[in-house]
Structure formats: C-alpha cells, structure tokens
Amino acid sequence: MVDKLGVGIGWRPEIDLTVEQLDVDFVEVVAENLHVGHLPESVLLLRERGVPVLPHAVSLSLGGAEPVDAGRVAHLGGLAEALGAPFVSDHVCFVRAGGLDSGHLMPLPRTREALDVLVANVKAAQADLPVPLALENVAALLEWPDGELTEGRFLAELVERTDCLLLVDVANLYANARNLGTDVGRFLDEIPLERLAYVHVAGGVEHQGVYHDTHAHAVLPEVLDVLKQLRDRIDPPGVLLERDDDYPADAELAGELAAIRAVLA
C-alpha cells in the first residue's frame, strides 16, 4: 500500500490560482504539458508548500505494438525527480499504431497476446523510471472481440506480472459499466486493491444512451456511487478530481471535492 495522499485535483494552467486556493492534499499534472526546465510558478509554489505533485502521462502508449518511446519515459522520469513525486502514471491503452497518433486513449483487446505486449512495454518503462509506475483503466466505447479476460482479471494479471501500481478511474469504470455492461462489483473484487495508488473521479454526460467521460461536466452521483463501492472495500490512499475543460466556479469545484470527501468519510 502506498502512502496516504488524501483528496486532490488535477492541476491545469487555466485554474492554477483556483487549485492553489482549494482545500486539496495533492495534485496531478499532465506530464506532456510540462517541461522539467521551466515548471510553472504555481506548481513550484505547491511543491514549496509540501503538496505532492504527481506526473500523469497520456502518451506512453504502453499497450501499443511498437516499443515504448524512451524519450517519453525519460521525460516522465525527469519530471518525477524534479517534482519529488512518489510515483508516476499512464494508462492501460495504446495511443499510437503504425506510426499514427490516434490522439485518444484506445482500449486494448483483453487477450493474452495483448497482455504480453503490455507487460513487456511496462517492464521496459519501469526499468527506466526512477519511481514506481501506476496504470489506469480507461473508458471504452467499443470492445474488441474475442476478449479472453474480464477487465478486472486483465489488470490483476498485469499487476502480478509487472508489480505495477493501479490507478482506478471510477468514472471510466462507470462508463464501461454503463456502455459495455462491465460488472463494477466484480471488477473491484478482481483487481488487487492493495496495489491501489489512487483513484480518479471525473465528470461526464449521458447523451443518447451513451455515457461520455468528458471531464468537462459535473461528477454524476452514479460515479460517486462507484467510488462508494470501492470505499466499501478499501480506504483508498488518494482520490483525485479530474476536470479538463469548461471549468466551473471555484465554489463548484470545492463542492465536488467535498462530495468526494463525504463518500470517503
């Protein structure tokens, strides 16, 4: 089990002053948007205050067929050292294939073969990272055919074979439950919760019967309910609110953080 983090929010340049003012215990930064040489003043200020800043990557493409880009891993590791971060994270997905960048976090086919590729890439990244790597479940709108494992088992085997940490996004889990019929309880039972680094909570919107994980809307009560189901099993080391667009007033973000704290209490 990792050290206690508390409740945090995603640091974004547009809301830097808001994040500084909110009652948060830790923040997460999108690794690709920062440069080790010139970190934003706001991020440095949070570090000075002792607020943990966790780099979160979106571009390692660990599930991709191509070997992991050593430059991207080095950047992530450099950022972790510059920020004194206890660990870094990316997603169980691929973003590039055949040299093309999809710009999206694409879900992996849940086959042994895909798992082997993922495990090899994760191990390669881990070898070059100065801190542990946590991996996050993504939201999928479609499922690849011929899946051999449930999502929970897929993640459990990934942890078994790489000893990585888990970053559970309850909004993504809700999205998969809503859109693909993933069994939330079973997912939470199957994953090794003792390897949980922290949890993501995000807002989204339902449109024509499909839940969209937008990070630009309020957090739905249903997502908080998934967090509650997780909380019933374990007291998570950290829970982080992700908001990436259409930022509401400070008070509204504070309200969402309070709602998260209420679920954890």
Added chain:
Amino acid sequence: MATSWTPTSAGSAELQPEELGFLAGGPGRAAEVAIVTLVEAGAVRISRNGVVSPVRTQHRPWTPLEAYVLRAAPRSLGDLVSTVAGSTQAESLRQSLIGRGLVRSVGQRNAVRWARRLLVVAVIAAVLLSMGDLLSFGYVVATVVSAIVLSLLVGRAGRPLTGSGRAAVRRLDRVATTSNRPALVAYYGLLGKVEGHLVWETLGMAPTAAATLKRRPRRNNNGGSASCGGGGCGSCSSRSCGSASGSDGGSSCGSGSSCGGGGGCGGGGGGGD
C-alpha cells in the same frame, strides 16, 4: 447594456463603466473594464500566468464588449485587451459615444489638425513676405497674434473628448476608489497607480498575469503629449489623457491605433483520463 454598474457610480449618471473607461483611456481601457467586470461577476478567471478563461456560469445579459471577451477567451490577458480594443464592438462603443456628444470624431480632429497647419503656413508666409519688404511689420504682428488666438480656439475642438466627455471623466475621478473596481480600472487602467499601488496589484492580480499587459508605446502623433488609450493595450495613467486635469489638446484619446501582438496563451491542452 451592462447590469454590472454598482450603485456607487450614481454620480456618473447613465454612463456604463466601460464607456467611462473608453472616455478616460480609449478602447484598451474599455476592454480592461469589461474583463475586470467579468472577473468580478465570476464569469471569467485569470490564471497566474495571465490566461483569461471563461467560467461556466449562469448566463446573464452582458454588454457587447463583455460578450466579445467571453467569445475571445481563453487568451492571455494582454492579448485579450488588444483584441477586444480592436473589435467592432469597441468601435461601436466609440461611435455611440460620438453620437452622444462625448467623444469627437476622427474627422473633426483631423480638420482641426489641418486648420492648425494652415495657420502655421500663414505665419511663415507673413514672415517671409515681410522679409522681402512686401508686407509691413504691423501686418506680420497682426497675423501672428490672430494665428495664436485662432489656434487656441480650434485647439479646444481638437481635443479627443468634448466638454461633457471631460466632465464625465471628472465625475469618474470621484467614484474611482478601491471599493468600485470597474470605476477604478476605468479611471486609472490596470497599469495605472492609485494611492501608490498599481491597480492590478490592488485587484489581487498575479504579477505574471499583469506582465502580459503591455504599456502602449508613447507616440507623438499630435505633436503633443503622449497618446493614450487609443489602441489595444491602453493602460497608461489617466492623467496623460482626457482627464479633467491636464488635457491640453495634445493627447490623443480614442484614436484608432492598436498595439501589437501580446503573446499567445501558454501551455494548456489536453488532460489525461
């Protein structure tokens, strides 16, 4: 129009803060007022590095300038001020102030400029003619004296603001206090100083955000004192411009120039899942 004018502004009658900002410092100042009013209303936030971004809020009736700010954001503060100052909405604001007899049109002020040039030519001609003994010295003196009198008379008409425009700025002086932020910005500008403090500082803005604001280059386009507020970033102190105290026809409030660039907004971009 705006619903944001606070009761403390009662002294300035029907004029909105951004209109007063325009009078005191040109379209750039009006843009600053619109942005600050939106910040006060919680409709935009300004980040530490100066990115102005809309806040998801209840919709309310905005002035055309405020609505333009909301459409143009997110953008760095300095860039936003110059963009808004150069907008057609800012030009409409000018036209409306001209229509209400508060601001003089560019045409009128150009006519004054030409009248002054003609007077100078007349004086030079008289002097040259007298040197060639074609004109008696008495005529030269008469020409010079009447040129000075005429110049003073047209000088008044060459000012950017009319008498009532200047009177409105004088009234603004009385309400421009720290308790009335839009009026404060309208009168002094974000880069202006009040009671020894920079206005942006008084408003609690981050230094890195204020650094995106550009002091407009001082230009001598009227052969007079520094021009102010004509262009985008107008944030010079209102003393040099249109204010009651020292407007001597030399300042060029409300001219249509705009200052450059302003640097794109930083970083931002896609978050992860």
